[in-house]
Amino acid sequence: MVYAEVVNKQHFITDLTNVQWKLIRTMLPYEPYGRPCRISKRRILNALCYIVVTGGQWRLLPLSFPKWQIVYYHFRRWQKQGYWSRICHMLRSLCRQWEGRHKHPTAACLDSQSFAGSCVIGERGYDAAKRIKGRKRHLLVDTQGLPLGVVVTGANVSDSAGAKQLLKSLGRKRGITKKLRLIWVDGGYKRGIIEWCDKWHSINMQVVNAKPNQKGFAVQPRRWVVERSFSWLNGHRRLARNYETLTQCSEAMIWLAFMQIMIKRLT
Numbered sequence: 001m002v003y004a005e006v007v008n009k010q011h012f013i014t015d016l017t018n019v020q021w022k023l024i025r026t027m028l029p030y031e032p033y034g035r036p037c038r039i040s041k042r043r044i045l046n047a048l049c050y051i052v053v054t055g056g057q058w059r060l061l062p063l064s065f066p067k068w069q070i071v072y073y074h075f076r077r078w079q080k081q082g083y084w085s086r087i088c089h090m091l092r093s094l095c096r097q098w099e100g101r102h103k104h105p106t107a108a109c110l111d112s113q114s115f116a117g118s119c120v121i122g123e124r125g126y127d128a129a130k131r132i133k134g135r136k137r138h139l140l141v142d143t144q145g146l147p148l149g150v151v152v153t154g155a156n157v158s159d160s161a162g163a164k165q166l167l168k169s170l171g172r173k174r175g176i177t178k179k180l181r182l183i184w185v186d187g188g189y190k191r192g193i194i195e196w197c198d199k200w201h202s203i204n205m206q207v208v209n210a211k212p213n214q215k216g217f218a219v220q221p222r223r224w225v226v227e228r229s230f231s232w233l234n235g236h237r238r239l240a241r242n243y244e245t246l247t248q249c250s251e252a253m254i255w256l257a258f259m260q261i262m263i264k265r266l267t
Helices: 018-027 041-054 068-080 083-098 159-170 191-201 224-234 247-266
Strands: 107-116 125-127 132-142 147-154 182-185 204-207
Touching (some): 018 041, 018 247, 041 247, 068 083, 083 147, 083 247, 107 159, 107 224, 132 159, 132 224, 132 247, 147 159, 191 204
Parallel strands (some): 107 182, 182 204
Antiparallel strands (some): 107 132, 132 147
16 A cells, blocks of 8 residues: 655745755755655755754654655765765855855864753763863864864864864865865964874964953954854754764754855855
8 A cells, every 4th residue: 555645835934945946956966776766855855954944853844844754864865975065065166156266265264163962872072161061063164154074073072183083084085175275273273283284284274362461252363254154053953952863963964054054145
């Protein structure tokens, strides 16, 4: 017996418009083999956008979307195949070219952000400086605030160790950082990671320190770009806390949030 899928015509503000779908559909994975999926990829992507923005649970997806098992299956499958980061890299190149820049940046900004974790099991730690128990996202962005690399670790991992893990994950063969020559960081990055970055990646890591007599918050040159990117992520409720068991899923949620941001910018 074949059960028909329940389809509701209800729409949400997180759904992709026709123009946005026309832009993104060619970047989604093409699967010529196996049984063809009867569920539209657009509806799957709309469900994922709903999850990231609203922070809802998988099992509480509205009936307008496919079953949560189908949505989660495609989310994990495309995450394992590296499609979420690949889509964001293509969108970032389009955004830079649209602004009259080269698709490969020469300068970037690196920083980390600790965020609290929920009661789910998985990798996590305690950040004594921020007094936060959870995880830490390490983010490398270009001068426009668009992502180059994302790594999620436990909150107890230092900024220098997270930066090394992020740069190793990028590598030099993928072409993402082949023109990158300068990275701005804050004072939390030690001398060891700066020398390692210059030796193995030929990238100058420049520390932007606060002013000697500074009191309270002040916008720092160059570093404000990555801080603004973190504020963009804070607008997505799924990223307000850690609800993912695997750090790879946390990274995929960040890529999905940036994907929505760049699609809106291009359209």
